[in-house]
Amino acid sequence: MSDRLAAILAEAVPRVCPAAVSLIAVDGSVVAAAAAGELVRYADARGGLAAERPPACRDSIFDLASVSKLFTTVVLLSLAEEGLLDLDEPVAARLPGTDPRITPRRLLTHTAGLPPTRRVDLELPGADAGARMAAMVRTPITHPVGGPYLYSDVGMVMAGRVAELAGGAALDVLVRARVTDVLGLPDTGYRPDGRRARIAATEWKPERPGPGCVRGEVHDETAYALGGVAGHAGLFATAGDLLAFGEALRLGGGPLLRPESVAEMTRDQGAEGAPFRHGLGVRIGDPAAVGPLAGAYGHSGFTGTSLVVDPARRLTVVLLTNAVHPVRGRDGIRELRHAVAAHAAGLAR
Template sequence: MGVPMRTTALEEILRGAVPGVASAAVAVIAVDGRPVMTAAAGEAARFADASEALLPDRPPVMPDSVFDLASITKLFTTVVLLSLAEDGRLGLDEPVAAWLPAHYGHRPEITLRHLLTHTSGLPPGRRVGEEPAQSRWDVILSTPAQGPLGTHTYSDVGMITAGRVAEIAGGASLDVLVRERITDRLGLPDTAYRPGPAVLHRVVATEHKPERAGPGAGPGCVRGEVHDETAYALGGVTGHAGLFSTAGDLLRFGEMLRAGGDGVLSPAMLSEMTRDHGVPGAAFRQGLGVRIGDPAIVGPLADALGHSGFTGTSLVVDPARRLTVVLLTNNVHPLRGRPGIRDLRTAVAAEALRLSG
């Protein structure tokens, strides 16, 4: 008889959260770029619909399962824009009107830096989908400001706009820019918008959305297409949401942020991205696209930086402690509002702190 394998503390944390917080969870903790603990728990697809009826076939989640990153996409959009700035394609303090004159010509005070620090005054969100597809981008880009310039209001609209600026300045669609400027350079094979059929069996399910069912399809949970309603209505490729990835790929991206740019950004530009921009009104310190010391994400790693995603994802990087922490879950499966994701993020961060010595 073989000797049973010892359960790690990280595995115990994830198993304690499944299936109550999420039906699937994968986490990786790295110190000095070396993964020191990895765990996966749960099922990639558990529920058939909002009634929480169980699927007859419930594949286990694996370390290489593919998750909808949701707002962690904003970090990739930011890196693309900073890369374009280093190439001289745009300036962070130039008006957005330089690229979007039809939509921002009457508000030249708003700069790209305002968009990346969530200080543009634009509202948190704006739903589209009822309009004809060809007019949805115009609706989003025409969104009026609802708050004062310079004060923090977390805005998906702002990051969607930033992504559109990247496309104009970069001369390519955002998915191509992410691939050329980030994923190809870092070797991230599983990070992309709109995952194809070759990886669909590894994609983790999210929310029950019967309105997404196609002809002849019954109502069910989303799997393989973006969860975010606005990103979906805009075609799945946007600056605020839409990327899918694995824990291994996201760890590699986080290591780029921790270790100095890794050929994607210069150390000076990375420092500009990750410094405190002194934004008033935020519950944390705001960098360019990145949050610093956000208690909802970093737990006891008070000076760590990163971002979370609405689907139940988070990336935390603590350069001082040489830590990178990835947590991927589907907290919205089959319905949003499942409690406990903040506690889970805190528990994983606390285990990372312990492992850092």
């Protein structure tokens, strides 16, 4: 479906990414779908070809990377709806020792003053995931609290931990109970055991156990060090599942959230210093992802993924790739996102 979308992906594979799947929906109906490339193309960082190179399909599974942040946000907002937390309460009430000015709202808008990242795997070699999480949530602030905007995976890890303490369950359990089971998303979750044959490979990481490039475990080093489940990264999904999640948000949140919660999530929260407007966990008008879809919201992921929701045009746009396979730093993912978004804009007219 959609020769033009198929051509856009074919032009990018394998130069930008070895595999790509995209879905575009208008008014909830898929009007364009395409898959291109190979889930595993390379055997190592030098570009040696893998012995088996399964094709990418519409039901292939990709590491979402930072698109996972949207799911953490929905979990937190659902807990807030139930009165289990307040977006403006100090997280220190649940995480003793943290700066009392840090709130869930500041974590979700990246204005908590926390650093962009922290490599607890390198700081605490041999420690278990619990010890590393304890260290992460004790990360001291390094920038002004309240802004300007500073993108922080540390903050979203802390947000995920706050959700666990407020919700009384591990984050993967909360995501399953409050998002994926509610929407019926069978292929979305952390640590996708047993589905390796459908998963796109990511980067060559010789420090990890097992041969070849990473496949079936989270690419992000911090999420991996935390056991594969974290607030900033770790989820895997198919394009169809991610489209259904985006459609739920586009239509006002049901059955995940109340419309007023989605309205707050997608409202400009006034974070200064970002190259886009920022809602709660979502970027609004991010030039790196939305292309000509000005005003659309969503998030992109380091592995080469993105979800863009444009209520004004009745659009939901999913692009899943493994642009970090076999190494990070490939050129062209921004241009690919823009090309898909431009095609989607044309379909919505």
